[in-house]
Amino acid sequence: MLARHRRCGAVLSFLGLAGGAAASSFNISPIRADLGGTRHTAVLNIANADDEAVVVQVHVAAWSQESGEEHLVDTREILATPPVMQIPGHAEQVVRVALRREPDPTQELTYRVIFEEVPQAAPANFSGLRMALRLSIPVFVAPAQGKAAADVAWEARWLESGTLEVAAVNHGTGHLQVIDFDAQLAGTDGALHGMTSRYVLPGSRVAWRLTSAATAAHTGPIVIHGHSDQGEFSADVADAVR
Numbered sequence: 676m677l678a679r680h681r682r683c684g685a686v687l688s689f690l691g692l693a694g695g696a697a698a699s700s701f702n703i704s705p706i707r708a709d710l711g712g713t714r715h716t717a718v719l720n721i722a723n724a725d726d727e728a729v730v731v732q733v734h735v736a737a738w739s740q741e742s743g744e745e746h747l748v749d750t751r752e753i754l755a756t757p758p759v760m761q762i763p764g765h766a767e768q769v770v771r772v773a774l775r776r777e778p779d780p781t782q783e784l785t786y787r788v789i790f791e792e793v794p795q796a797a798p799a800n801f802s803g804l805r806m807a808l809r810l811s812i813p814v815f816v817a818p819a820q821g822k823a824a825a826d827v828a829w830e831a832r833w834l835e836s837g838t839l840e841v842a843a844v845n846h847g848t849g850h851l852q853v854i855d856f857d858a859q860l861a862g863t864d865g866a867l868h869g870m871t872s873r874y875v876l877p878g879s880r881v882a883w884r885l886t887s888a889a890t891a892a893h894t895g896p897i898v899i900h901g902h903s904d905q906g907e908f909s910a911d912v913a914d915a916v917r
Contacts, residue, residue: 700724701731701762703790703812710774711817719770719788719812723762730793732759733770738785738813740879752776753786753814759793774816783823783849784816785876813874815850823849825905827875831858832916833893834884839867839915841899842882845875856901856908858885862892869901 701723708717723729733755736747754773762768772788792807817823826847832840841858845851852874857866867885875881897912 701729701808703810707812708772708788708814709817710772710814711778711819715774717772717814719772720767721760721762721770721790722767723764726764728761728763730759730761730795731768732791732793734758734789734791735772735814736787736789736811738787738876740874740876740881743880743882747787747789750786752784753788755788772814778816778819780819781821781848782818782877785850786814786816787811788814818848821848823847823877825849825851825875825877827851827908827910829899829910829912830916831897831912837887839885839887839897840882841867841869841885841897841912842880843875844880845877848877850877851875852904853881854902854904856899859898859900860887860891861895861897 701721704720704722708719710717721731735750735753735755737750737752739746739748752775754775756771756773760768760770770788778784789809789811791809794807815823824847825845828844828846830842830844834840839858839860841856843851843853852872853869854872856869858869859866865888867887869883869885871883873881873883893915895914897915899908899910899912901908
């Protein structure tokens with residue numbers, strides 16, 4: 676499966692007041708890496724979809740979630756090589772990812788390999804915004820003993836604004852990627868839709884805020900049904916907390 680990224684990332688330089696925006700494009704496959712057990716290395720393939728060469732630098736960060744926010748801290752526990760590469764137009768480059776520590780005895784470890792485009796000099800006739808890609812690939816390291824597994828409990832509460840906050844709390848030893856879900860409110864035919872894909876890491880709480888109709892009842896049970904990287908799931912929330 677290919678992950679194609681065009682205009683995501685930060686604006687690195689502003690080169691004029693007129694003109695449009697320009698950004699490189701490259702693909703990465705696969706879109707995640709799984710390590711642990713006897714597997715201490717993985718291979719990622721980067722394909723430059725542009726006519727021009729692109730320079731990419733790579734580094735690795737330990738990945739955690741705190742208070743619903745993503746946190747990345749540079750680490751040397753995972754090595755990615757080469758750290759810098761120039762990929763000609765319509766060419767490919769292999770990046771090798773290697774584990775440099777022992778797996779945790781009982782819990783999955785989580786990292787991200789971050790790819791950042793190095794901005795090049797703009798063409799002489801270009802004016803406008805130059806944009807550079809910054810994207811990342813998750814790396815999951817299985818525990819040394821047993822198999823990592825998510826154990827997710829769902830919560831819901833109504834906010835003063837009338838928005839419903841639905842949260843997944845992971846008490847397990849492995850991640851769950853929630854792809855999408857529906858929240859069926861008591862006494863209604865329609866459902867609220869959580870369409871933003873999110874990872875829920877071990878020991879973390881991740882929330883979605885869903886807008887409901889003004890006439891929606893704020894009492895009664897809520898039924899959650901959705902899809903994840905581990906299949907379909909359903910859960911009952913007895914009553915939304917206020």
